[in-house]
Amino acid sequence: MKEVKCECGHVNPHGTVxxxxxxxxxxxxxxxxKLLDMRYEGSARRSQTYNKTIIDKIWNFFSSVKVGVWLxxxxxxxxxxxxxxxxxxxxxxxxxxxxxxxxxxGWLGKMYYELGFHNLYSSWWYLVLIxxxxxxxxxxxxxxxxxxxxxxxxxxVTRHESFLKRxxxxxxxxxxxxxxxxxxxxxxxxxxRYSIREENxxxxxxxxxxxxxxxxxxxxxLIIFLIGGMLRFxxxxxxxxxxxxxxxxxKVIPETNGQYYLENKEFTLEVYDKDxxxxxxxxxxxxxxAKNYQSDVVLYKRADNSVAGEEAKLDQVKEFSIxxxxxxxxxxxxxxxxxxxxxxxxxxxxHLTNKETNEQFGKISVDLNEPETKYDxxxxxxxxxxSYFPDFEFNSEGQPATKSRIPNNPAFVFNMITPDKxxxxxxxxxxxxxxxxxxxxxxxxxxxxxxxxxxxxxxVRKDLTLWIFAVGGFLFMVxxxxxxxxxxxxxxxxxxxxxxxxxxxxxxxxxxxxxxIKEILEGSGINEPDDLIKETEDK
Amino acid sequence: xxxxxxxxxxxAFILYLVAIPFFGGAIKQKNGSKEQKSxxxxxxxxxxxxxxxxIAQLGYFITRWMAAGHxxxxxxxxxxxxxxxxxxxxxxxxxxxxxxPILGLFVLPVALLIIAYAxxxxxxxSPLIPxxxxxxxxxxxxxxxxxxxxxxxxxxxxxxYLVKSVDQSKRSKKTVWLEVVMFSIVSVIGFIVVTTTxxxxxxxxxxxxxxxxxxxxTLEYNMPALVGPHQGELVETGKFEPIIEVPAxxxxxxxxxxxxxLLAGVLLYLLIRLILRKRIGAALQPLxxxxxxxxxxxxxxxxxxxxxxxxxxxxxVFAMIWAQIAWTRFWGWDxxxxxxxxxxxxxxxxxxxxxxxxxxxxxxAWLAVIGFAIIMFNLIAVNLVIAGxxxxxxx
Ligand code: HEM
Numbered sequence: 001m002k003e004v005k006c007e008c009g010h011v012n013p014h015g016t017v018x019x020x021x022x023x024x025x026x027x028x029x030x031x032x033x034k035l036l037d038m039r040y041e042g043s044a045r046r047s048q049t050y051n052k053t054i055i056d057k058i059w060n061f062f063s064s065v066k067v068g069v070w071l072x073x074x075x076x077x078x079x080x081x082x083x084x085x086x087x088x089x090x091x092x093x094x095x096x097x098x099x100x101x102x103x104x105x106g107w108l109g110k111m112y113y114e115l116g117f118h119n120l121y122s123s124w125w126y127l128v129l130i131x132x133x134x135x136x137x138x139x140x141x142x143x144x145x146x147x148x149x150x151x152x153x154x155x156x157v158t159r160h161e162s163f164l165k166r167x168x169x170x171x172x173x174x175x176x177x178x179x180x181x182x183x184x185x186x187x188x189x190x191x192x193r194y195s196i197r198e199e200n201x202x203x204x205x206x207x208x209x210x211x212x213x214x215x216x217x218x219x220x221x222l223i224i225f226l227i228g229g230m231l232r233f234x235x236x237x238x239x240x241x242x243x244x245x246x247x248x249x250x251k252v253i254p255e256t257n258g259q260y261y262l263e264n265k266e267f268t269l270e271v272y273d274k275d276x277x278x279x280x281x282x283x284x285x286x287x288x289x290a291k292n293y294q295s296d297v298v299l300y301k302r303a304d305n306s307v308a309g310e311e312a313k314l315d316q317v318k319e320f321s322i323x324x325x326x327x328x329x330x331x332x333x334x335x336x337x338x339x340x341x342x343x344x345x346x347x348x349x350x351h352l353t354n355k356e357t358n359e360q361f362g363k364i365s366v367d368l369n370e371p372e373t374k375y376d377x378x379x380x381x382x383x384x385x386x387s388y389f390p391d392f393e394f395n396s397e398g399q400p401a402t403k404s405r406i407p408n409n410p411a412f413v414f415n416m417i418t419p420d421k422x423x424x425x426x427x428x429x430x431x432x433x434x435x436x437x438x439x440x441x442x443x444x445x446x447x448x449x450x451x452x453x454x455x456x457x458x459x460v461r462k463d464l465t466l467w468i469f470a471v472g473g474f475l476f477m478v479x480x481x482x483x484x485x486x487x488x489x490x491x492x493x494x495x496x497x498x499x500x501x502x503x504x505x506x507x508x509x510x511x512x513x514x515x516x517i518k519e520i521l522e523g524s525g526i527n528e529p530d531d532l533i534k535e536t537e538d539k
Numbered sequence: 540x541x542x543x544x545x546x547x548x549x550x551a552f553i554l555y556l557v558a559i560p561f562f563g564g565a566i567k568q569k570n571g572s573k574e575q576k577s578x579x580x581x582x583x584x585x586x587x588x589x590x591x592x593x594i595a596q597l598g599y600f601i602t603r604w605m606a607a608g609h610x611x612x613x614x615x616x617x618x619x620x621x622x623x624x625x626x627x628x629x630x631x632x633x634x635x636x637x638x639x640p641i642l643g644l645f646v647l648p649v650a651l652l653i654i655a656y657a658x659x660x661x662x663x664x665s666p667l668i669p670x671x672x673x674x675x676x677x678x679x680x681x682x683x684x685x686x687x688x689x690x691x692x693x694x695x696x697x698x699x700y701l702v703k704s705v706d707q708s709k710r711s712k713k714t715v716w717l718e719v720v721m722f723s724i725v726s727v728i729g730f731i732v733v734t735t736t737x738x739x740x741x742x743x744x745x746x747x748x749x750x751x752x753x754x755x756x757t758l759e760y761n762m763p764a765l766v767g768p769h770q771g772e773l774v775e776t777g778k779f780e781p782i783i784e785v786p787a788x789x790x791x792x793x794x795x796x797x798x799x800x801l802l803a804g805v806l807l808y809l810l811i812r813l814i815l816r817k818r819i820g821a822a823l824q825p826l827x828x829x830x831x832x833x834x835x836x837x838x839x840x841x842x843x844x845x846x847x848x849x850x851x852x853x854x855x856v857f858a859m860i861w862a863q864i865a866w867t868r869f870w871g872w873d874x875x876x877x878x879x880x881x882x883x884x885x886x887x888x889x890x891x892x893x894x895x896x897x898x899x900x901x902x903x904a905w906l907a908v909i910g911f912a913i914i915m916f917n918l919i920a921v922n923l924v925i926a927g928x929x930x931x932x933x934x
Contacts, residue, residue, distance in 0.1 A: 039895065065895035069888050076884040083874040083921070090873075104751065105788060121872045215894075240868075272666045278541070278606060282665035289666050324669035325865050336867040459867045469869070473856050480851060484844040508844070508894065511837040 010154065013147070015049030018042025020154035023163030035532060036166040038505055041155075043147030062136045063143040071136055075129045082120035085112050134226045141219045152209060157199035159492055161501075167492075169504035169514065171529030180500075180525070182493065188520040194491070203493040212507060214483020221475030228468035239462035243335070246344065246369070247453040250300070250314075254460055256333065261300040261314055267340055267454035268294045293337050295322045295456035299330060322458065332462050339457025345407045346453040350429070350445040352383060352416060361418070363448055368407035383445070384415040384424065392430055400428075416443045489513050493526070502529050540606040541664060547599035548620065548654075554592030555627065555651050561585030562643035566826060582640040589643065590631060596624045607664045610677040614665055615922060618680060619657030622918070625688030626650040629842070633692050637838050641830050646695035652727050659734045675861035682853025683879075687914050689846030690886065694911035696839035697904035702820055703827035703835070704901055714818060720908060721819040725811065726804025730796070733803045737762045744778040746771040751787035758792055766795045793923060836900050839907050840893060847886050854879040878917040885913055 004012045010021035017027050018036060020043065025036070036042065047063040050056040061067055085105055088097050097118060101109035116123050164170060182203060189196055194205035232238045241254045243262065250263040270292040274283055283289060300314035320328045327334040349365040362377030368390060376382045387400075392411035395401040400411065411430035417423075421442065428435040429445050489506045502521075506513040510531065518528055565582035600621065603611040611617040630646045670676075698720070705713045744760045748768035758768050767781025768791040785791050808819075815822045858879060859869035870876060889906045892898040898906070 065891055069891050069896070072884050072888045072891070076881050076888070079877050079881050079884070082872070083877050086874075087872055106786075276666065278608070278664050279666045281663040282661070285661065285663070286665070290668055291666065293669050325673040327864065327867070334867075338867065461867050466863070466869075469859075473859070477848065477852060477856060480848040484848050509837060509841060511834055 008156075008160070010156075013044040013150075015044035015046075016042065017044070017048075018151075018163065019160070020151045021156045022158070022160040023155070024160035025162060025166075034166065035168055036163065038167070040144055040148050041151035043144075043151040045143050045147050047143045059139055059143070062132075062139040065140065068133070068136045068140060071129060071133045075126075075133065078120065078126060078129060081117055085109060085118070087120065088118040130226070130229075134223060137219045137223055137226075141216050145213075145216045148212065152212065155204075157197045157204040157492075158202045158494060159204075159503075161496070164492060164494065164501055164503040167503035167505055168510070168533050169502075169517070169529040169531055171502050171527050173500045173502070173525070173527040175498060175500055175525070179495070182524070185493065185520060185524045185526070188522070188524075189491070192516060192520060194489075201495050203491075205491040205493075206489070208486040208488045211482055211486035212488045214479050214481070214486075216479070217482060218476045218479025221472045221477070221479055223472070224475060225469055225472030228465045228472055231465045231468065237464045239333075239460065241460040242338075243458045243460050244339075244341075244455055245295075245297075245458065246346065246455045248346075249369075252312075253333070253335070255462065256460075258312070259302050260317075260330070260333070261302065261312070262335070262458075263298040263300065264456055265296045265298065267342075267456045268292065268296070269340065269342065269454075270294075293324050293340060295337055295340075295458065296320075297322055297328065297335075297456075299328065322456075327461075332464065334461045336459040336461060337456065338459045341455040341457070343452040344455050345410060345450055347451045348410060349448040349450070350383075350414075351448045352377060352381060352418075353444055353446040355442060355444050360446075361443075366410075366412070368410050371412075380417075380419040380422075382417045384417065385412055386415050386426070387413040389430075412445075414445050416441070416445065418443055487512065489516070491517065491520070500526050502526060504529055540602055544599050544602040544606060545662075547595045547602060548658075551592045551596035551599060551624075552651065552654055554588050554595060555647050555654075558585045558588035558592065559644065559647050559651075561588060562640045562647065563826070565640035566644065566829060582638075585640060585643055586631070586634060589627065589647065593624070593627050593631060596620075596627070600624065603664070609667050609672075610681070611664075612677055612680040612684075613667055613671055614660070616657050616660040616662050618684065619660070619918065620654055621681065622684045622688060623650045623654035623657060625685045626653065626691050629685070629689040629692045629846070630695070632689075632845075633838060633842060636841070637834065639830065639834065639838065641699060641827065642692070642695055642835075642838065644826060645698050646692055649691065649695060649724070652724065652731070655731050656727055659731060670865050673861060673865055675857060675864060679853055679857035679861045682849060682857055684853075686846050686848075686850030686853050687882075687918075689842055689849060690914060691911055693839040693842035693846065693907045696835045696842060697907035697911075699827055699830060700832060700835045700839060700901070700904040701908070702823045703830065704832060704904075705820060707818060707821040707824055714820060716905075717820040718818055722804060722808050725808045725819075726800055729803030729805075729807055730800035732807075733762065733799045734796075745774040747774060748772070748791075749787060760792060760795065762795060762799050764791075764795055765798055766791050768792070832900065836903065839904060840899075843886060843889060843907065843910075847890065850886070851883060855883060874921055875917070878913075878921050882910070882913050882917060885910055 002014050004014060004016055004026055006012060006019040006022060006024060006026060008019060008022040008024065010019055012020055012026065018025055018041060020041070023036075023042075025033075025042070045063075047060045051060060085101065091097065091100050094100070095103070098113060101113040101118060103109075105112065112118060120126055179201070182201075186196060186203070189203075189205045192207070194207045197204045197206075239255045243251065243254060245251050245262060245264040247264050247266055250261055252258055253260040253262050269290065272279060272283055272289045272291045274280070276283060279289075296319070298319050299317040301317050303313040303315050305313065317330065322328045322335055322337045324337050327336045329335075345368050347365050347367050349363055351360045351363050353360050361379070361381045364375040364377070364383055366372075366375075366385070371385050371388050374382060374384050389400055389402040389411040390405055390407040390409075391403040392409045393401055393403050409431060411428070414427050414429060415424040416427060418425075425441040425443055426437055427441055427443075427445055428437065429447075434444065487506050487509050490504065492501075492503045494501045502517075504513055504517055510533075514528075514531065521528055561581050562585040565579055565585055567581075600611060603617075612621055626646065627650050630642065630650070634640075634642060701713075701717055701720075705711075705717055707714060738761065742761055742763065744764060746758045746760065746764070746768050747755060748758055748771040750756050750769070757774070758771070763779035764771075764781040765783075767784045769784060769787035771781060771784060771791070773780060785794060811819060858876070862871065862876070863869040889903070889910060892906065893903055
C-alpha cells in the first residue's frame with residue numbers, strides 16, 4: 001500500500017492520521033478539529049484503514065471497543081441469570097433435574113430449566129460469548145499495539161505547531177528573549193523523574209511510557225488464561241475422579257494407570273467441644289460445628305518388578321493426613337478430603353447354634369465387603385454362604401435383591417452343615433429377621449455382633465493446565481498494575497520567535513498532570529498551559 | 540479480650556461519627572477564600588479524628604483476632620465490619636492524595652452505615668469450619684474487602700459529582716434516580732432502626748409452618764410478622780398475626796425484614812423530605828459548591844484504577860488459589876464466585892468506556908454508582924438470599 005510522506009520528511013504507513021514524527025495531521029478533516037484525538041497517537045490502525053473484504057469487516061467488528069464492551073456486558077448479564085436458581089451441579093440428586101426445578105420453583109423453575117439456564121455456564125452460547133471476548137481481545141490488541149509502538153518510538157522532540165496547538169493542555173508565553181535557558185525547568189522535570197530529550201533548544205519530557213503497554217500485557221494474560229481453559233478439554237490434561245475408600249482398605253487410585261495405591265488407616269471427624277470457653281455462645285446457637293475432617297492414609301507405588309496380573313507389590317511412598325485445605329500431592333496428582341460416611345457396616349458375626357440346646361459350635365465373622373463362600377468351623381461343622389445381598393430389599397417381583405453393593409442392609413442365605421445334617425440346613429438371615437424356607441431347622445445362625453468402619457470420600461485431581469492459568473493470571477496482574485498505577489505523561493516545550501510554547505499530554509488523570517506542570521513551571525516565567533477541554537466545559 | 544474488642548469498635552464508631560461534622564465545618568470554612576492551598580483547621584481535626592477512629596478499629600480487629608485465635612473475617616458481621624474499616628482506610632489514602640474534606644462528608648457516613656449494618660448480625664465469636672481454616676482464605680477475604688472499599692470510595696466521589704451536577708431546578712430522570720440512591724441509603728438506616736428497636740424490645744414470635752419439602756418446622760421471628768410463613772401457626776398467643784402468607788419457597792422471615800426496613804425507610808425518607816421541603820439531592824447540593832467537578836471526577840476514576848487491580852487480586856486470583864486448595868477446583872460457578880466475576884466484568888467495562896469511549900463526568904459517575912450497587916448486592920443479597928440455597932455459603 002501507499003505510504004504517506006509527511007512534509008517533515010518522515011515516511012508514515014498508509015492510514016496514519018498524525019505523522020509519527022512531527023505530529024502534523026495528515027488527513028484533511030483532522031486539520032480543522034480543535035483538539036486532536038490522541039488515543040492511539042493517530043497511528044495507522046488496520047481497522048481504521050481497510051473496510052472492503054469480509055476479513056476486513058470481521059477484523060473491524062472485533063477490534064471495536066464498543067463491541068468488546070457489549071460482549072463484556074452481555075456476558076455479565078448472562079452470568080447473573082445463572083445465579084437466580086442453583087445450577088444443576090448443585091442441586092441434590094433426589095430426583096431428575098427436570099422435576100426438581102419445577103418442584104422447587106414452580107413454573108419459573110420449569111422455564112429456567114427449559115431455557116437451559118440450569119447449565120448456563122457450559123451452554124454453547126455462553127462458551128461462544130467467552131470465545132468472542134477472546135477473539136476480540138486478540139484482534140483489538142493486534143490492531144493497536146504495533147502502530148502505537150511505532151508512533152511512540154518514532155516521535156520527534158520538535159513537534160509541528162498544529163500538533164501542539166491541538167493538545168488539550170496548551171499555552172503560549174510571550175518572552176523578551178526566546179533563548180532564556182530552561183535549566184530550572186529541566187531540573188524540576190528530572191526531579192519528577194521525567195526523561196528528557198532536547199533538540200534545537202526544544203524539550204520533550206516523557207515518563208511512564210511503559211504504562212501504555214499495560215492493557216496489552218493484561219490482555220495477553222487474559223488470552224493465556226482462556227487458552228488454559230480450552231486445554232482442559234484435551235484428554236489427560238484434566239482429571240476429576242472420586243475415590244471412596246474404607247478404613248483398613250487399600251485401593252488402587254483411579255486414573256493413575258494402576259501405579260499408585262492408597263491405604264486408608266483411619267478417618268476422623270472432630271467437632272468443637274460444646275463447652276468451649278470462647279465459642280460457647282456461637283456453639284449453643286448453631287449446634288454441632290465440625291472442626292476437622294481427616295483421613296490418615298498411606299500412599300504406595302506399584303513396585304517396578306510387579307508382574308501384571310499378579311497381586312501388585314507395593315512400595316510405601318509416604319504417610320499423610322489428608323484434611324480439608326491440606327490435600328495429598330504426588331506426581332501432579334492431588335487427593336482431597338471432600339466427603340465421608342461414618343459407621344458403615346463392615347463385619348457381621350454369627351454363632352452356629354443349636355436351637356434347642358443353645359449349644360454353640362463356633363463363630364463366623366463375615367466381611368461384608370468380601371464375604372467368603374465357606375467358613376469351616378472344624379469337627380464337621382461349617383457354614384456356606386449361598387447368597388449375599390449387601391443392600392437387601394424385596395424387588396417388585398417379591399424376590400430378594402440388592403439395591404447396591406454398599407452393605408447398608410446385609411442379608412444372607414446360609415447353608416449350615418453339621419455332622420447330623422451333612423446336606424445342610426438352609427436359613428435366610430437378615431437384620432432382625434430369619435426365614436427358614438424348609439421350616440423347623442435344628443440349627444440357626446445366632447447374631448453375635450457387628451463392626452463398623454468409616455469411609456472417606458476423596459477427590460482425585462490432576463490438572464496439568466494449572467500453571468497456564470497461573471501464568472495468565474500473573475501477567476494479567478502485572479498488566480493491570482502497569483496500566484493503572486502509572487501514567488504516560490509528556491510535556492513539550494518549544495521556542496518560537498518571541499514565544500515559548502508548552503503542551504502536555506497524559507493518557508489519564510489530567511488533574512494530576514496539571515498539578516505537576518504547575519510545580520515544574522514554578523519560578524520559570526513560563527505560564528501554565530490552559531486546559532482546552534475544561535474551558536469549553538465551563539462555558 | 541472480646542469485651543475490649545467490642546469497646547474499641549464502639550469507640551471507632553463514635554469517633555467517625557464525631558469526625559463527620561468537622562468535615563462539614565471544613566467545607567463551610569472555605570467559602571470566603573476561593574482557592575485554598577492547604578486544608579484548614581477543621582479539616583485537620585476531622586482527618587485526625589478519622590485516623591484515631593481507624594486506629595481504634597484496627598485495635599478491635601487485632602484484639603478480636605487474639606480472642607478468637609483466627610482473623611475475624613469468618614462471618615457476615617466480621618467481614619462487613621472489616622469492609623467498613625477498609626473503606627475508612629481507602630478514604631484516608633485518597634484524602635491524602637487529593638486533600639478534599641468534602642469526600643469525608645460523603646464517604647464516612649457510608650462507612651458508618653456499613654459498620655452499623657454489620658452489627659445487626661450475630662456478633663459472637665464463632666469457630667472455623669474446616670474449609671475456612673486456611674491462610675489463603677484470610678488473605679483472599681481481606682484483599683477483596685480492601686479492593687471493594689477502594690471501589691466504594693469512587694462511589695462516594697461519584698455521589699458528590701452527581702449532587703453537584705444534576706440540575707435540581709426541575710424534576711427529571713436524573714433527579715429521580717439520585718433520589719433512589721438517597722432512598723436506598725435511608726432504608727439502610729431504616730433497617731438498622733427497626734432491627735435495633737425490636738431487639739431492644741426482645742420481640743420473639745414462633746411459628747409452626749410447613750416448609751417446601753412438606754415438613755413441619757418452626758421459625759422464630761424477631762420482628763412482628765407482616766408476612767407469615769407457609770401455613771404458619773403462631774405458637775404463643777398475643778403476638779402479631781401475619782397479614783399475608785407466602786408460598787414455601789420464599790424465605791418469609793427475610794422477606795418480612797426487608798419489608799419492615801423498606802417501610803421504615805419510606806417513613807424516614809418522607810420525614811426528611813417534610814423537614815427539608817426539597818429533594819435530599821437538592822438539600823445536599825450547597826455542600827458541593829466549592830468542589831470542582833473535574834476533580835471529583837478524577838477522584839472517582841482514580842479510585843477505580845487503584846481498586847480494580849486490588850479487587851482482581853483478592854476477588855479472583857487469591858480466591859482461585861484458595862478454592863483450588865479447599866474445594867479441589869479454582870472455579871466452580873458458585874453464586875458468590877459468579878458475582879465476583881460480574882463485579883470484575885463491570886469495572887472492566889467501566890474502564891473501557893472511560894478510556895476508549897470517553898465516558899467522563901456524569902456518565903462515569905452513574906457507572907460508579909452502579910458498580911457500588913453490584914458490590915452491595917454481592918455483600919447483602921448474595922449472602923442472604925441467593926447463597927442461602929447453596930451448601931457452604933452459609934458459613
Ligand atoms: C474481560 C475482559 C477484559 C478485561 C478485564 C480488560 C481489561 C482492560 C484494562 C484493565 C484496560 C486498561 C484500562 C485503563 O487503564 O483504564 C484495558 C484497556 C483496553 N482494552 Fe481491555 N479488557 C478486556 C477485554 C477487552 C476486549 C474484549 C477488548 C476488545 C475490543 C478490549 C480492548 C481494550 C482496549 C482497546 C484498551 C485500551 C488500550 C489503550 O487505549 O491503550 N479489552 N483492558
